[in-house]
Amino acid sequence: MAKILIIATGGTITSVESKSGLRPNDGNVILNALKTMDSSSSFEMINLFTLDSSNIQPEEWKLIAKAVYDNQTMYDGIIITHGTDTMAYSSSMLCFMLQNPLIPIVFTGSQLPISNELTDAFQNLRYSLAMAKSKIRGIFLAFNRKIMLGCRAVKVRTSSFHAFESINLRYVAQIDSRGLTINQNLIPKFTDSSILNTSIETNIFLLKMTPTTDPHIIDLLIDYGIKGIVIEAYGAGGISFMRRNFVDSLQKAINKNVPICVCSQCLYEEANFNIYEVGKKVLDIGVIEALDMTTEACVTKLMWVLGQTNDMALIKKYFKTSIMGEIREEN
Numbered sequence: 001m002a003k004i005l006i007i008a009t010g011g012t013i014t015s016v017e018s019k020s021g022l023r024p025n026d027g028n029v030i031l032n033a034l035k036t037m038d039s040s041s042s043f044e045m046i047n048l049f050t051l052d053s054s055n056i057q058p059e060e061w062k063l064i065a066k067a068v069y070d071n072q073t074m075y076d077g078i079i080i081t082h083g084t085d086t087m088a089y090s091s092s093m094l095c096f097m098l099q100n101p102l103i104p105i106v107f108t109g110s111q112l113p114i115s116n117e118l119t120d121a122f123q124n125l126r127y128s129l130a131m132a133k134s135k136i137r138g139i140f141l142a143f144n145r146k147i148m149l150g151c152r153a154v155k156v157r158t159s160s161f162h163a164f165e166s167i168n169l170r171y172v173a174q175i176d177s178r179g180l181t182i183n184q185n186l187i188p189k190f191t192d193s194s195i196l197n198t199s200i201e202t203n204i205f206l207l208k209m210t211p212t213t214d215p216h217i218i219d220l221l222i223d224y225g226i227k228g229i230v231i232e233a234y235g236a237g238g239i240s241f242m243r244r245n246f247v248d249s250l251q252k253a254i255n256k257n258v259p260i261c262v263c264s265q266c267l268y269e270e271a272n273f274n275i276y277e278v279g280k281k282v283l284d285i286g287v288i289e290a291l292d293m294t295t296e297a298c299v300t301k302l303m304w305v306l307g308q309t310n311d312m313a314l315i316k317k318y319f320k321t322s323i324m325g326e327i328r329e330e331n
């Protein structure tokens with residue numbers, strides 16, 4: 001008999017109509033649904049908090065990480081029900097805060113509340129249950145028949161049931177008429193010592209380049225006390241140096257020991273700042289390439305890495321290394 005823990009955190013899946021719009025409720029409906037679905041497993045639940053995920057922040061990430069860490073030796077699998085809007089941030093951050101998980105830990109949610117007759121909640125709970133019982137160690141996100149690594153997931157659609165995609169890595173498992181098929185070679189390798197480390201630097205800024213962005217914003221961010229910046233640059237890797245010249249401002253930031261990570265506004269495929277002059281110029285001053293990482297993984301990884309060290313050489317080393325499958329390691 002598989003022993004499964006549900007950690008309920010709110011989100012659409014448990015939401016009910018209120019005068020001020022859909023509002024999340026506790027996880028009792030989830031527990032009942034899973035018990036009805038699978039009488040051969042035993043279920044327990046922690047109502048960790050009851051929030052729309054737009055309100056989930058570092059304080060809640062730490063609660064999730066601790067709840068998983070404290071309980072992972074007592075269960076075969078853990079299902080975390082969570083709002084879809086920031087689920088990819090939470091699942092990415094958990095990959096850094098809880099390394100070498102001992103059991104399958106599966107995030108899921110739904111686009112329609114479980115009380116709606118057309119809901120996708122039951123399907124998503126069924127898929128996460130299959131993964132939670134799989135004995136495959138890792139942090140996953142299950143949605144619409146697809147299982148992806150938590151640090152590769154991105155919410156790409158606001159309302160369709162296929163709301164999530166796995167970015168730059170194939171799905172680690174899929175569900176079809178053959179059941180649950182797992183791509184073993186995509187599952188990261190873990191050691192036996194599970195580590196909880198929730199120390200993070202939250203003073204991080206994500207800047208999306210537009211053709212009118214003033215590079216002076218970088219100086220303002222540094223004066224404000226921002227400790228690390230992620231820039232969503234253009235295409236394969238480009239940042240303006242003509243008229244609105246970012247090179248000098250970024251150089252000043254790096255000189256003040258503020259790491260600058262650069263990723264692409266394009267969702268798919270890897271960024272490479274070595275191709276164009278508009279990329280090489282910032283690479284030459286020491287920005288850190290995010291390669292094929294999602295923005296969510298890059299932002300949370302920068303927070304976590306800065307929670308460990310301020311040494312620029314070490315920060316760069318962390319970014320060249322895959323912790324939980326979030327980045328293609330450079331050869």
Ligand code: ASP
Binds near residue numbers: 053084109110111
């Ligand atoms: N606003 C909701 C949330 O993220 C959306 C959802 O769960 O689908 O909590």
